[in-house]
Amino acid sequence: MNDQTNDVAAVRRFNRFYTRIIGLLEDGMHRTRFTLSEARVLHEIGKRGATSGSELASELGMDRAQVSRLLMRLVGQDQVYITPGNDDRRRSRVCLTAEGEETYAHLSLMSDEAASGLLEPLDRSGRHRLLQAMKLIMRLLSGSPEKGPLALRPHRIGELGWLTHRQAVLYNQEYGWNSEFEALIARIYADYETAPADPPRSLWVADFDGEIAGSVFVVPAAGEEGTAQLRMLYVEPGFRGKGIGAMLVDQAVVFARNAGYRHMILWTQDCLVSARRIYQGAGFVLAHEEKHHSFGADLNGQYWTLEL
Amino acid sequence: MNDQTNDVAAVRRFNRFYTRIIGLLEDGMHRTRFTLSEARVLHEIGKRGATSGSELASELGMDRAQVSRLLMRLVGQDQVYITPGNDDRRRSRVCLTAEGEETYAHLSLMSDEAASGLLEPLDRSGRHRLLQAMKLIMRLLSGSPEKGPLALRPHRIGELGWLTHRQAVLYNQEYGWNSEFEALIARIYADYETAPADPPRSLWVADFDGEIAGSVFVVPAAGEEGTAQLRMLYVEPGFRGKGIGAMLVDQAVVFARNAGYRHMILWTQDCLVSARRIYQGAGFVLAHEEKHHSFGADLNGQYWTLEL
């Protein structure tokens, strides 16, 4: 409850903060002979090439009446010309004149400079983190995380640490596992990375527009010729229920089969319910279970196998 | 250069995006009998308890003239009363009336609901990431990372992974070190975490308002009774040059001395110039050097010692 209140306060704080930032950026526009609305309308027309009044109104959140008058003014300044629509003669076609194109380019340049001014005081790492944060906010708030490209790819520098970080935090939040777990998976990833290339191994990161949505890897099972082990399957909570886990497991199974493995095993805990469904879906069967106390919790470990 | 252009475009994209978000939130205000400016002014007065016209103007980025007239209107509506200032009689004191307080509470509630509406579709992890991203953006763009509390504290769940992640990325960017390095430090952190509590060891995270600015740890040196080893000193680029590295090393030295260690050693690479200065400043002396090829680079390893 209190968390909720704090969260809302933090969001409002950010809104006030960013309102000011946007205000600062827009102040720069006042050195032109155009008002802010005019600039926004010109930018929108320029971006779309040609558009209509009602589109502008809805896109920029302005009143149709206001758009109408504003366009008149821009026509008078020779920045814009309006022709009746071809197919629908209620709708008029709004385009930039040659002069309007120039203005558009100029305004765009000024906006670039203003945005540049935000980035300028930051070093490379700061810029990168700023942009990642912005991208994340847009993704979270646009509320449609389903569309967009999801790619399975190898891990990059720093991502073993990232995967360790995320899983440690998640399983601590969800199941209370302690730092013993974090140390264990740090070692598991280190072992993966330093293992010899021959019996084949592979790790996949599910990459959603630069953000890590999940991961898994396959290594040769210790001391069992011809057997591959599936390890460290995880999907970010925000990306669950979209089949990413199944995609990762399928990819791993295909890899193991192609690499010549004849069996596949994995170890998991029975509290990881949704993971179990994925393993079942991929054809794994439960071999045996074993109670143990690890990561500060009483667990029921499960060994699953799959014949390839 | 192209990166730069992309970055600017991304910032502008976010600005447009968030302009719309703010617009949506503000739309809710129109169900009240107050205009947006009035609501903002009331909110600002309510937040501050009492204020002056010029403060409002500068805080909200409005014209003094406009604030003046707006306040007149609010006085007419019995939301606000104005008394001449006590110490400075140019400055007037602007306060909310009882009715104004009510309005303030009501508007505040509406804003809370609007902000709540942003959070509502998100799950816990999504909310957390949204808020972290917002905090990060505020910190990066407010451009004053110097003020604020810096604390040295133990690590929390997930932070071993985070430290691995950050250092792998940083040293890759700065020196081209490959994932061999990431695997090594993942193992080093895992070893730290699973080491026995007796001979004493400790890890500190430099925490700046919830963000990790740097870290270091002390462990007993392998096979050398009475000797402590300083390991994994690092400071985030954005926080460098503020003495955080020295603070971490000092803390580590004090800890080692109090824990009864008589010597302290560390291993570093000569390319890490600023770290070297910190070690020298703390009294470490260079014992010997040794060339080696690690992490995909030709390195010159240095062993430093300190008598406690």
Next chain:
DNA sequence: ACGATATAGTTGATGATGTCAACTATATCG
């Protein structure tokens, strides 16, 4: 103490913005 200078606030003027409602012309659909 005094004058130059700065600051807080008010007032006037003017154009732009935001909002409603009324109106025309065209499109769409049963």
Next chain:
DNA sequence: CGATATAGTTGACATCATCAACTATATCGT
């Protein structure tokens, strides 16, 4: 074909934004 919806225009009016002029008070250096 008529009911209904949509695109755009126009009028009316209150608020917003901006500039400049003006008064009253404070501050600072000399």
